[in-house]
Amino acid sequence: MKMILRWFPYGDDSVTLQQIRQTPGISGVATCFPNIPVGEVWQPDMLAALKEELNGAGLEMEVIESYNVHEDIKKGLPSRDRYIENYIESIRNMAGAGVKCICYNFMPALDWARSDMARELPDGSRALSYRHSEVLAKTPQAIVDSTLGKSEGFSLPGWEPERLRTIAEDIEFYKGMDEETYWEHLRYFLAAVIPEAERCGVRMGIHPDDPPWPIYGLPKIICDARNIRRFLALHDSPANGLTLCTGSLGSNTGNDIPAIAAEFAGRIPFAHIRNVKHLAERDFDESAHLSACGDLDMFAIVRALHAGGFDGYVRPDHGRMIWGEKARPGYGLYDRAIGANYLLGLWEAVDKTSGAGGNASGAGAADKTSGAGAQE
């Protein structure tokens, strides 16, 4: 297990690499090029330069999030083959730069959606939140505008302005597509991409739909255990995996997240671990990571991953804005640093009491595993 933080290059982040490096137990970052239009190839020289910057700061660049899938691929248009070729070329280039895991999603038109980017919680902190009726009461364009308007000047992953320009047409387009056709488009993509990823030693981790239920008539497919099972079987390869986003899947109160972690642990290259607090079935706030602050049992999730032999990357997910911090919504330093160390603490406790001897690695963790079982 390696603990990492998400970080955005080219001055597009309020958090510095030194701050990340000084956060105990963090071995590297999950990063991306939000400035490159979706569908273009990520060239070796950009990847090499970014890797050098990160390594120079004492951090690894083994995870890319998000390398987005062009809408034409999701729509199944004839032009998809050209975009798939570009996708594969980028995977090769990433592997050449030492990338081992790529997080992507196959959500139509919209990436994640929230009704409020900075809802004030009772303790005065601010968090992303979702109220189903508020989302449905607004047009998709109004959601896009209010989301982008609350970005504190930073790019928002999955909400690239050039992609969102066609949001209304895209949503119209998908209205005519049934879920089975959408599954077929995903299968087509995997059939082309996964063998190449496998050859390159890269593990792909699809991000679940967020929220994991249909909005605006868009097909949502990566949203529960049954569909994750179907997805993994579409292309049965260790390179075809799931990004376990506990907050996305956990927004659906019917999902048993520790059970999902247990069942799929070996096919999870990357885990985004965060908590959610429901106010109603489809209304939730993103809470602090601690189990006591939300509805998810973080200990049970970490224990299930550990027991399943999880050997991927973990990052704390969206933090709240606390202590007066101003940052990209969900991606400030303080709450994520607290979350990361809470999760590292859980992992250490599970590891030392499991008798398994530990499979932790990552900065600051590598030296702690020896003799773990001996203390029982």
Ligand code: DNO
């Ligand atoms: C939101 C993130 C998502 C995620 C992408 C992966 O903060 O969890 O944008 O990175 O869906 O492609």
